[in-house]
Amino acid sequence: MPLLCISVLALLLLPLSLSLSCGSKRTSAEIGGHYTFLHPVFNNTKGSIASLLQNTSCPELKHNYSCKPDTDVVSILHTIACKMMNLSYTEGLANSVLNSIQCPCPKKPTRPPNMTQPNVKSNEKRTATRRRRRNEERKRRREICKAKALLSTMTECYEMLNTILMGT
Numbered sequence: 001m002p003l004l005c006i007s008v009l010a011l012l013l014l015p016l017s018l019s020l021s022c023g024s025k026r027t028s029a030e031i032g033g034h035y036t037f038l039h040p041v042f043n044n045t046k047g048s049i050a051s052l053l054q055n056t057s058c059p060e061l062k063h064n065y066s067c068k069p070d071t072d073v074v075s076i077l078h079t080i081a082c083k084m085m086n087l088s089y090t091e092g093l094a095n096s097v098l099n100s101i102q103c104p105c106p107k108k109p110t111r112p113p114n115m116t117q118p119n120v121k122s123n124e125k126r127t128a129t130r131r132r133r134r135n136e137e138r139k140r141r142r143e144i145c146k147a148k149a150l151l152s153t154m155t156e157c158y159e160m161l162n163t164i165l166m167g168t
Contacts, residue, residue, distance in 0.1 A: 026102055028073050032161030034100040038093075042155060045093045049148050052089065058145035065150075067157035069164065078103055080154050089147045097154070 065080055067073050077097060082105035084094035098104060 026074065026100075028161055029165055031074055031077065031100055032158065032165045035158040035162055038096055038100065038158070041093050041096050042151070042158075045090055045151060049089055049144060049151065052144050053148065056141065058148055065153050067153070067160045069160065073157050073161055074101060077101060077154060077157050078105075080150050080157070081105070084147065084150050084154075087143055087147045087150075089144060090151060093151070093154075 065076055067076055078101055081094045081097040081101070084090040085098075085105055087094075
């Protein structure tokens with residue numbers, strides 16, 4: 001019985017957690033209308049990501065964001081823009097989209113910095129440095145590919161909004 005009560009409570013709270021947390025009253029039509037102003041920023045971001053990915057292919061990334069006519073496109077755009085804020089290549093576009101939506105990203109709690117061990121031998125330090133450099137290159141490439149995928153989804157969302165606006 002308690003499990004049933006918890007499940008029902010979770011279902012009741014679910015729609016509240018999926019809505020925009022800032023209480024923005026912007027409609028899909030208003031946000032779709034901003035695409036004409038955001039279009040140059042989209043093109044610049046696409047161009048910079050394409051130049052960073054020259055001669056490099058991206059694996060197919062799995063993400064749960066897709067814009068369909070029956071979904072809340074504004075909250076999907078907000079979620080994608082907040083994800084983009086953590087990527088250095090798309091931060092400017094993310095700021096522009098968040099300003100258009102008029103809804104900031106929620107703040108994450110901060111963690112204390114990790115403490116390093118002081119008694120590490122110099123040979124181990126060199127190996128760790130080489131490993132760290134390789135990992136940083138991989139991380140950079142993954143970050144650019146993630147930015148490309150998020151940008152593609154965001155573009156689809158705005159194009160869908162424009163299609164809906166043209167139909168009305």
